[in-house]
Amino acid sequence: MIDIRLSATSIRDYLDCARRFQLRYILEQPWPAAKNEPLLEYELSRQRGAQFHRLLERYYLGVDARTLSDMITDPVIRGWWQIHQDQQPVDVVTSERILPEKLFQAKLDDYVLTAFLDLVVIGTDDTVTIIDWKTTHREPNPQEWSSSIQTLVYLYVVGEKIAALQNHSVRLSDIKMLYWFVEHPKQPVLINYGDIQHEQAKSKLRGLLQPLSDRLKAESNIEWPKTPDIKKCKFCVYRSLCDRGVRPEATLDFDEVENWQLLDINADEQA
Ligand code: SF4
Numbered sequence: 001m002i003d004i005r006l007s008a009t010s011i012r013d014y015l016d017c018a019r020r021f022q023l024r025y026i027l028e029q030p031w032p033a034a035k036n037e038p039l040l041e042y043e044l045s046r047q048r049g050a051q052f053h054r055l056l057e058r059y060y061l062g063v064d065a066r067t068l069s070d071m072i073t074d075p076v077i078r079g080w081w082q083i084h085q086d087q088q089p090v091d092v093v094t095s096e097r098i099l100p101e102k103l104f105q106a107k108l109d110d111y112v113l114t115a116f117l118d119l120v121v122i123g124t125d126d127t128v129t130i131i132d133w134k135t136t137h138r139e140p141n142p143q144e145w146s147s148s149i150q151t152l153v154y155l156y157v158v159g160e161k162i163a164a165l166q167n168h169s170v171r172l173s174d175i176k177m178l179y180w181f182v183e184h185p186k187q188p189v190l191i192n193y194g195d196i197q198h199e200q201a202k203s204k205l206r207g208l209l210q211p212l213s214d215r216l217k218a219e220s221n222i223e224w225p226k227t228p229d230i231k232k233c234k235f236c237v238y239r240s241l242c243d244r245g246v247r248p249e250a251t252l253d254f255d256e257v258e259n260w261q262l263l264d265i266n267a268d269e270q271a
Pocket of ligand 1: 239
C-alpha cells in the first residue's frame with residue numbers, strides 16, 4: 001500500500017462518517033452545500049480565524065507589533081490582538097526557538113500523519129510546547145481537548161520527530177501541548193506528555209486506523225457506509241448528496257477555520 005497522508009481533521013472525518021471520508025479525500029467531491037447557517041456569519045468567522053492566525057504567525061516571525069496593529073481594520077480581530085498582547089502565553093525572552101506555522105509529519109505503518117502546528121516553542125531548558133490558537137466562543141472543556149483527535153495526532157507526531165528538528169534526543173516528558181483560547185485567555189488547557197502517553201497514542205492511533213486500512217484494501221470501488229448517527233450530518237457539506245437534508249444547521253458556534261483546511265499533501269517534510 002502507498003503511504004496515505006492523514007491529518008487530525010481527516011481522521012476525525014473518517015471516525016464521524018466513512019462516506020464523508022470517501023467523498024472528501026478519495027473522490028475529492030466538491031462541497032455542494034454550506035456547512036453552517038447563517039452563511040454570512042459563518043464566512044466572517046472563518047475569515048477572522050484565518051486572519052488572526054496569520055497575524056500571530058507574522059508576530060512570532062518577528063514582525064513589529066505596532067506595524068501589525070496598524071494593519072488591523074476589523075474590530076473583533078483588534079480586540080483579539082489586544083487580548084493576545086496583554087496576556088500572551090509565550091515567554092519570548094526565555095525561549096530558545098519560536099517556530100510559527102510548522103508542519104510536522106511522521107510515519108505510522110501505512111500512513112503519514114501530518115500536523116500543521118500554529119506555534120512550537122522550544123525553551124532554553126529543551127522543553128517543547130506546542131501552542132494551538134483557538135477563536136471558538138465555547139467555554140474550554142479540558143477533558144474534551146485532552147482527549148481530542150487533534151491532541152492525539154499532534155503530540156504523537158511531535159514526539160516522533162522533535163529529535164530530528166533539534167538534532168539531539170528530547171525527553172518525551174519535556175513535550176507539552178497548550179490550547180490558548182483568545183475569548184477565554186485565563187482558561188488555557190495544558191496537556192503533558194511522556195513515554196507512556198506516546199506508546200498509548202501509537203496504540204490508539206493504530207486501533208482507530210485499522211478499520212480504515214481494512215476498508216481501503218477491500219472496498220475501494222463501492223460506496224462506503226453513511227453514518228447511522230444523523231446528528232453527524234447536521235453540519236456536513238454532503239447532506240444533499242446523501243439525502244440527509246439540504247439546509248444546514250443554524251449555529252453561531254462555528255468550527256475554527258483550521259479544522260477545515262486541507263493540508264498541502266505535496267508539502268515537503270520539515271521535521
Ligand atoms: S451527510 Fe451524513 S452520511 Fe452523508 S457524508 Fe455527511 S455525515 Fe456522512
